[in-house]
Amino acid sequence: MTIDTETRHDADGRAVDAAAYLVAPVDERSRARLAENGLDYRVVPVAGDDYPQWLQVVARGFQDGERTDEQVASSRERSAYRRVTGVYDPAVPIAGAPVGTIASWIGQLTVPGGAALPSCAISAVTVAPTHRRRGIARAMLEGELGAAVAAGAPLAMLTVSESTLYGRYGFAPAAASASWRIETKRAAWIGPRPDGRVDFITRERLRELVAPMHERVRLRVAGEIDVPGGFWDGFAGTNPTAEKPGEKRAVQYADADGEVRGLAIYSVKENHDDFTKASVNVAYLLAETDDAYAALWRFLLELDLVAEVNAGELSVDEPLRWMIADQRAATVTLRDHQYVRILDVPTALEARRYGAPGTLALDVSDALGHAGGRFVLTVDGDGHGTVSSWDDGAAAPDGSVEVALGIEELSAAYLGGVSLATLAAAGRVRSTDASPAARVFAWHTAPRLSIWY
Template sequence: MALEMRVLQADEWDVWYDHLELAFGGVPESRQERDLYRSLTEPGRSLGVWDGGTCVGSAGAFSFRLSVPGGALVPAAGVTMVGVAPTHRRRGVLTSMMRRQLDDVRAGGEPLAVLTASEPAIYGRFGYGTATYALSVAVDTTRVRLSLPPGTDEVRLRLVDPQKALPECEQVYAQLVARRPGMPARQPGWEQLAVLDPEAAREGASPLKCVVAERADGEVAGYARYRVRADWEPQGPEGKVEVADLDALDPAVTAALWRYLFELDLTSTVRAGRRPVDDPLLHLVSDIRRSRPSPRDSLHLRLVDLPAALEARTYAGPLDVVMEVEDAFCPWNEGRWRLVSDGRGDARCTRTADPAELELSVRELGSAYLGGITLSSLAAAGRVRELGPGALTAASRAFTSDVSPWLPHGF
C-alpha cells in the first residue's frame, strides 16, 4: 500500500502523537505535558504520513516571531514533532515531509524556519545551520564565590507560586526579547511551558519553585525558577539546585538572583542548562573552572525566503557584498545576490549579475544569520570561500551581534 501524506485532522491528534512518542523511544509523556502540547499544536501546520490506518511519520510547525539583530521580530516556522517510525526508515519519509513543509512555509510568507535537533547531523542536508549554542554550568558553590555589582543588596526577593507569578514573569521576558537575537516572542499558551511541573518529570527533585526580584518601587525586574534535589553524604548535605529559568533586566537583579540560588541551605551545587554562551554568570564567579561551563548546539535556522530574511535584520556596519549562494533543496534561493546595508537598519538584497565576492551555501547563511557564528570562522573551516579581496572581513563583521543569540526554551 502506498504511503499517504496529509495535513493532520483534529480527531487524529492522539494517534499522531502516539506515533511521535514511539519515534522518540516509546516513553509516554505525562498527562499535563500531553494536554499542553495538544493545545499548542496547530493542526493546519502539522503533517502525518500514513500507511493504511497507521501513522508512520509526523512533522509540525509553530507560528513564531523570532528576534533578530536590531530587535525586529521576524515570522518563523518553529519546526517540531518530527519523527519517522522505525519500520519505515530509509524510504524517503523524512525528505518528503521536509520538502512539503518548506514549500508550505514559503507559501505562508515566513522568511525563516527554525528547529532544535534531537540529532544535529540530520538537518544540514535540508539547509539548516547551527545558529545558536546553549551553555550549561555546574557550579561548586562551596568553593565558588560571586563578585556582586553595586545595587545588589537593594534588590528585594520574594518566593512566590510559579503559576500565580506568570504574568509578572512574562512581562520581564517580553522586555528581553528585542535585546537578544534568537528569542521567540511568546504567543498565548506558551507561558505555560515554563511552569509545566508533572511529578513524574521531577525524578526525585522538589516541585518547581519561583523567586521574583523587585526594585525599590516594587516593580518585578527578574525571576528564577528552580528545583532542589536533596542529597546527603556521610559528611553532610550535598543538595543540588537545578535552575530552569533565570531572566533579569539589569546587572544588580541578575546578581541578586544568582546569589539567592548559590546560598540555598543544604546545597552545594547549582546546575543550569540552556544559558546564553555570554551569560553574565561567567563574569560573576570567582572560579570559572569549578563552574564547569559546557556548550552545545541549540537553535538550527534555515533561510526560506533569502532576500526577505536578509533584509529583516540590522547589520553591525555598512556592507555591500555579492554572494553566490547554493541551495539545492530550495532552489528559489540559489544564485547571486547583492546585499547592501547602511548599518543603521536599512538593508536591500537583490539578484545581480555582478561577480561574486563570497561563495557559500544557505546552511552557512543560516548559521551566521543571528550574529553568533562568524562567516570568518566558517571560512576557516572551508565552508565559506572569499572570491573578492576584503569581502570576507567586511561581511563577517557586519553579520555579528553585540550579544550572543540565545534560544531560552525548547519547542
C-alpha cells in the same frame, strides 16, 4: 498568550497568515512522492479524532511512554497553535497510527537589532522505526519547508535531537547554547548586590508573570522566539499532568520601586550522603534588568546546603562568568541549539542590523532551490542593510567583497553566532576578503535560545 490567530508580518509589513498556515494543504510534491509508495501525507486537525494516535506516535518516537487520556487532553488544549501533519501507511495494524509525524507553526524569531521575523518553527519530527530510511522524513521536511515558503515565511527554525539530520535541508546551527555546572562554594560572588528583594512566589504566580515578561525581553536577544503558553506551564509545573510539580520552587526579584523585574524557577536535589552538598537545577531564569539578573543568580549561588547549581540553554557569553571570583568553578558545555534556515534572502538580510558598513556581493547556493541567487548587500553607517540583485555574468560592484556560500552557511552566520571569517577558515565560505565580510555580519551580543521546541 495565543499565537494561533495572529497575523505575522515580515520586515516590509507583508502579512504571513499564521492561522491559514495551520490548515494549508500539504505540499503537493511531497504528497505525490509519498503516494507513489502507498503512503498518505495529510494535515491532522488538533481538535480531530486522529490527534490522539498522532501524539502517541510522537511520544514513542522520542522514547517516551504512552500518553494517558489526561495528557492527550492537556496536549490538545495547548496545541491549537500547531499545524500537525502525519504520514499514514494504511496497512499498519493500529488503526489511525501514523508512521511519520511533524508539527510546525509560524513563530517569531528575533534577529540582530531587535526585529522579529515570521519563522516556521518545526517540531515533533519522527518516523516509526518500522519505516525508517525510506525517505519519509525527507518528504515531510521538504514538504513543510514548501508550505512555509507558500505561506511567505522568510525563515524556518528548529531544535534537534541529532546534529546530523538537518544540514541537508539548509538548516544550520545559528545560536549555540551553554550548559553550566557551577561549584557554588568555590564560585564566590563578586557581582553587583542590587537593591530590591528576592521573594518566593507560587508557581501559579510565576506562570502568570513569566509570559508577559518574556514578551517584553525577547526582542533584545537574537535567536529567541515567542514562546507558546504551554511551554511556560512546562517550566512552572502548572500543567495538570506535570510530573512532580511540587519540587519546583519559584522566586521573583522586585526592584527598589517594587516592580517585578525577574523570575526564576528551580528544583533542589538533596544529597543524602552529605546534607551540605545538594544540587540545584535551574529550569528557567528570566531577567528584565541587569539588577534582576545579578540578584537572582546571586540568590541561587548562595543557597545554603547547596554545592552545585546546574543551568542549561544559557548564552555562550553569559555575564555570570564575570560575576564569580573563580571562573573555573563553572564547567561550561557548549552545544548547537537553535537551527535556522533562510528561505527568503532579501527579506531576511534586510531585517537584521549589521556590525559595520560595507558592500558584500553574495553568491548563495541552495540545493532545495528556495533561496539561492546572487545578491548585493549594502550596509550603511547605522548598520542598516539593503539588498539588490546581482545579475548573472555581471561583475561585483566596485569596492564590494565577494562571498560565495551555501544557504546553510549564510543561515549559520545570520544571527551573528559564528564569524564569516571562521567559516572561511573552515573551508565553508569562499571570499575575496573574509575579514571585512565578517565585520559586516558581526553582532556585539551572542545569540541565544532559552527553550527547546
